Amino acid sequence: MNNDPTPTATNFIRNIVINDLESGKHQSIKTRFPPEPNGHLHIGHAKSICLNFGIADEFGGTTNLRFDDTNPLKENEDFMNAIMEDVRWLGFEWDNLYHASDYFEQLYQYAVHLVKTGKAYVEELSAEEILEYRGDWMNNEPGRESPWRDRPVEESLDLFERMKAGEFEDGKYVLRARIDMASPDRFMRDPVMYRIRNASHHRTGDEWHIYPMYDWAHGISDAIEGITHSLCTLEFEEHRPLYDWFLENIPSPGNPRQIEFARGNLDFTVMSKRRLRELVEEGIVSDWDDPRMPTIAGLRRRGYTPESIRAFWDDMGVSKSNSIISMGVLENYVRNDLNERAPRAMAVLDPVKVILTNYPEGETEWLEAPRHPQKPEMGNRRVPLSRDIWIERDDFMEDPPRKFFRLRPDGEVRLRNAYIIKCTKVVKDADGEVTEIHCEYDPESRSGMPGAARKVKGTIHWVSVEHGIEAEVRMYDRLFNVANPLGEKDRDYREFINPHSLDMVPAAIIEPSVAEGKPGDFFQFERSGYFTIDPDSESRDRPVINRTVSLRDSWAKMNK
RNA sequence: UGGGACGUAGCCAAGUCGGUUAAGGCACGGGGUUUUGAUCCCCGCAUUCGCAGGUUCGAGUCCUGCCGUCCCAGCCA
Helix, strand or coil: CCCCCCCCCCCHHHHHHHHHHHCCCCCCCEEEECCCCCCCCEHHHHHHHHHHHHHHHHCCCEEEEEECCCCCCCCCHHHHHHHHHHHHHCCCCCCEEEEHHHHHHHHHHHHHHHHHCCCEEEECCCHHHHHHHCCCHHHCCCCCCCCCCCCCHHHHHHHHHHHHHCCCCCCCCEEEECCCCCCCCHHHCCCEEEEECCCCECCCECCCCEEECHHHHHHHHHHHHCCCEEEEEHHHHHHHHHHHHHHHCCCCCCCCEEEEECCEEECCCCCCHHHHHHHHHCCCCCCCCCCCCCEHHHHHHHCCCHHHHHHHHHHHCCCCCCEEECHHHHHHHHHHHHHHHCCEECEECCEEEEEECCCCCCCCEEEEEECCCCCHHHCEEEEEECCEEEEEHHHECCCCCCCCCCECCCCEEEECCCCEEEEEEEEECCCCCEEEEEEEEEHHHCCCCHHHHCCCCCEECEEECCCCEEEEEEEECCCECCCCCCCCCCCCHHHHECCCCEEEEEEEEECHHHHCCCCCCEEEECCCEEEEECHHHHHCCCCEEEEEEECCCHHHHHCC
16 A cells, blocks of 8 residues: 555556546446457466556456457356456456357347348358458569359358358368458458357357457457456557447347557566467476466466566556666566565575584574564564574585675674674585584574674574474576577577576475464575465475575665 | 557656656666665755657647657467
């Protein structure tokens, strides 16, 4: 929530809505989100979802979820279910759930109307011939009219009915709108409205043998539902005259307006369904919900919150200029959200042992540690300390550079939520690798005690050896190591897969409070990043934890 | 060499009928607070709106020309 008088996010679509409401063109508005159930939703779809639902919410309108299921060859029920789950997860509830297939009969009747008024005809030219007759538009050449264009209405009506009845094989005939073969607009050169597909549809079964094309189905579906503002992406801009033509030439039940906006793209990833499918099918990622995927399911598993995704798109705005947003911006939105809400915990990813030589052997004390440093209302958790602890290998250097605030020989450092310790001895193996660090702790310096006021430069995290729990931590990073994987002409995008997009840490050590978590729970591992418990935890002998995103690290940046 | 769009900082992006200091966020730089090198808090960050002309007292907003980028040859959506 923000109480500042910051300017309300605005955009051209919002302005159109405001005008339509003020002018009385509409009393209320209605939008729709119309995915084709042929794949999984990704972050780009989330932009459309946030826009459609968001703008209706803002002005007291409603939004339908409509599956654009006009092509039985590519669509199925599983994709439908996944899409519904994703939309709900993002935090939106549709007013009505519809399918373009709900309107097959009405669409058919409107098509018959067009045939009867001489504005549609049954074509029997082949697909190749139709293409050829449409002319070479690069040379601004007008199309030629089909010999079947002036077929008597009765004949078209009869043929169309028989197409519907299933009398013909695929491709034999097609129903075309009779518009203008000389139009400079390609989509107006007698577009196809129906094709024969003797295929069974996941919802209507074998009832239909003809299926409507997108252009024919979409606008009419909008009109039937009383959609006022039909928001879609830029590539449909050229279809708008056809969208309007269809509605003007039938007794339309509604008067929707199509408005186009730019898709939302991100760098360091790919977003097309084809590419995403390849990544899955070729085993480059584990599945559609692999945490490296830009899919909603992937982001969810990665630990992104719906709030962060919504805030991201709300802030990014909507325009008509194609853009590629930095992945860093998205990452920043999860950090911001998780910073507010994630309970803190300690986890050591690359452990090295520290022995507190003056700490009583066999003793354990349970220290109180706040779940959130700025939010006492989140309460405390208890963290066990004993003589042997693990610290991060990175947090000790024998011969540190300037400005290294962590542990060094003879140096002091604070153990987060616990005591100040001083390094007294370093034990190494034959290879010179540090195997053990001996320290003395200052018993007066425990957090909360008067002696705790003593300041030392660095604070490091730790986990008790006796109480720490092993977990598999999956360190995720960007899927590609270049901003634009599709940008190189003669190189395949797969060549740019980041080899460190997933680094496995088979045995990290986590504090006990984390092990009690359930899949989907999130944490901030202090000084490291935001992490979430993966569903794989249920079938494994140890918790499986995904890194959502690292913390900002100005130390690492300084050392670059 | 066709048609449809777009071009405001490194990345998004607001800019009502042309009117005075070109919003905001991210990134970046500097400082402060801090038991996370996190967070938080200050401060700074486009004499200029793709380029060139023109209209006007006045132009990012209007006109002309040019340049650049994206989309379009499914009986896909």
